Amino acid sequence: MTLLDLSPRPAVDDQLVTLPVVVIGAGPVGLAAAAHLLDRGIDVVVLEAGERIASSIRLWGHTRLFSSWQHLIDPAARRLLEDAGWTPPGDLDRMPTGQELVDEYLEPLAALDPLASRIRLGTRATAVGKDGIDRTRTDGRHRVPFLVQIQDAGGESAQLRARAVIDASGTYETPNPLAASGLELRGGSSVADRVVHALPDVAGADRHLFAGRHTTVVGAGHSAANTLLALADLADQEPGTRITWMLRTPSATRVTASEADELPGRARLGARTDELVASGRIELIDSFRIARAEPTDGGIRLIGTRDGEPAEHETNLVVNATGFRPDLGMLREIRLELDEVVEAPRRLAPLIDPNVHSCGTVPPHGFAELQHPERGFFIVGMKSYGRAPTFLLATGYEQVRSIAAWLAGDLASASAVQLTLPATGVCSTDAAGSGSCC
Known part of the structure; x- marks a missing residue:
């Protein structure tokens, strides 16, 4: 097993420092990641497969979230919004619908400079790798830029080079099959x-x-x-x-x-x-x-x-409604370290094990628990939970705050993870059954 790496970010040479961090997904956690990176002076490109930001949330926008507004607004995003004159929702104890989350928070956030110019809509990340080398080559790997294969709505492909990649693409588009075996349903x-x-x-x-x-x-x-x-x-x-x-x-x-x-x-x-x-x-x-x-x-x-x-x-x-699973196909050329049961990052998996934890009993965690052998690559948000259910947005916000601090070389801030969540009730031992969030 790879040893836990508590060192500051990898040394960034002249080639890498000119490259942005690529964030995959313009949902709440992806946009929060961009806000934290920009707050740290790190350039970013946000890729959104949909024609509008938060495309997955819009599909279930009629549904009311479990969390109130006070747990749904990322601190760095809030600072950007308030600097631009945005007023938060009047009742922070109210639980909005998914569409209200988009209309009252995410759309105004995505419309802000400098975020708006860094979001590429209708652009799907189809694969992530390293520039010029496959996953079998080790020597000097951490000095090589990431390469993100993208495809636009018209089917045209291109590649982006990046100093780091944060995958916040979620799991809503990849539901578990109906078959109890977990395999595709026969017929x-x-x-x-x-x-x-x-x-x-x-x-x-x-x-x-x-x-x-x-x-x-x-x-x-x-x-x-x-x-x-x-x-x-x-x-x-x-x-x-x-x-x-x-x-x-x-x-x-x-x-x-x-x-x-x-x-x-x-x-x-x-x-x-x-x-x-x-x-x-x-x-x-x-x-x-x-x-x-x-x-x-x-x-x-x-x-x-x-x-x-x-x-x-x-x-x-x-x-x-059998829950969701992460799409790992596009990460085949990345060196991952995933739990063999829930497909979450290996150090995170024991903290979110649905046999032990509900979403409110998950301890704070950040870059250290989300690391993979591929330095500078992170899976965050709902996708970081793999097949484990009951993810809360506040958890994802703290994840990306810690990662942005680590990428900026601020190890003290990156390691000082803090998160206060509402206590929750019972948690089922059926890890494939829910997929509820927020």
């Missing part, structure tokens, strides 16, 4: 039009998909619970709307109401879900392990086992 291509991504807009843009139909939500976490509650509201308005909640596990411990949860929105979410199941308005099928699927005249048939016995379930639509 999945034949039912792709009947499977919906987590957190659909049930009350708005996607209402027509669910009204008067039978929907089965698969997943044991808060993303599933949010959708179940929205479907229950729709069923009150649209006759014939049926709801089934399918779990791989015997119970949904992650959304069980808990008085110890200091995130009140999440506590209420669990309590309301429990009530709907108890009243029979949501049918609960537990211990169902999906193996394959096939289309039916009216929808989809899920085939697998329940309590070890063959089982089938028919429905019109399936919402895949």
Whole structure:
């Protein structure tokens, strides 16, 4: 195992010092990383695959976050905004929706000079490596610039050279498969039009998909619970709307109401879900392990086992709320050190193990826990948690603050990680079940 490196940043020669840090992803953590780097006098380029910043958040923008405004605004970003005359939201104890987070905070931040000129929209990072050498070469590796392969919306490719790379690309675009094995669902291509991504807009843009139909939500976490509650509201308005909640596990411990949860929105979410199941308005099928699927005249048939016995379930639509996983394909030429279970950085993994920790009990961590053998490369934000659930934005903000300090050579600040999070309730032992955040 690589030894923990507590030294200041690697020596930056004349070649590297002229290059920017490349940040992948213009979501909350990626923009916060840019703010901290600029605050340290380090140039940066932010790559955003979407045509607008925070493109993933916009997909679930109708959903209300668990954290209040006071935990959602990065300190360095706030300083930049307030210097430009921005006024923070009036009620910092209020929990905004994802779209409100974008409209009231992220869009104003991204529009600021000097950030606006450094954000490249419609630009996807497709691979990260080292300039002129592959991952097998060791000699002098830390003195060689990073090379980031990019592709624009028109399919044109190019390359960017960088002194360091911070991957804040998130995991929302890479959901876990429905199959209990973790492999791609057998028959999945034949039912792709009947499977919906987590957190659909049930009350708005996607209402027509669910009204008067039978929907089965698969997943044991808060993303599933949010959708179940929205479907229950729709069923009150649209006759014939049926709801089934399918779990791989015997119970949904992650959304069980808990008085110890200091995130009140999440506590209420669990309590309301429990009530709907108890009243029979949501049918609960537990211990169902999906193996394959096939289309039916009216929808989809899920085939697998329940309590070890063959089982089938028919429905019109399936919402895949089984959590998310990091896309590691673009990092094949980077020397990574990842935990073999949750695919998080190896030193971070024990601190976020869902068998032990909820998001509020994760200890503060920064550059030291996020290092890889490839010096100057970091995975941050939701993606840094790999397959572990319940990431909070405040955690990501402290991650990038520490990394920016380390890149600037300020070891004292980089090592002085501090983070105060609300205490949370129970945490499920099913690491693939939720993917809730914020």
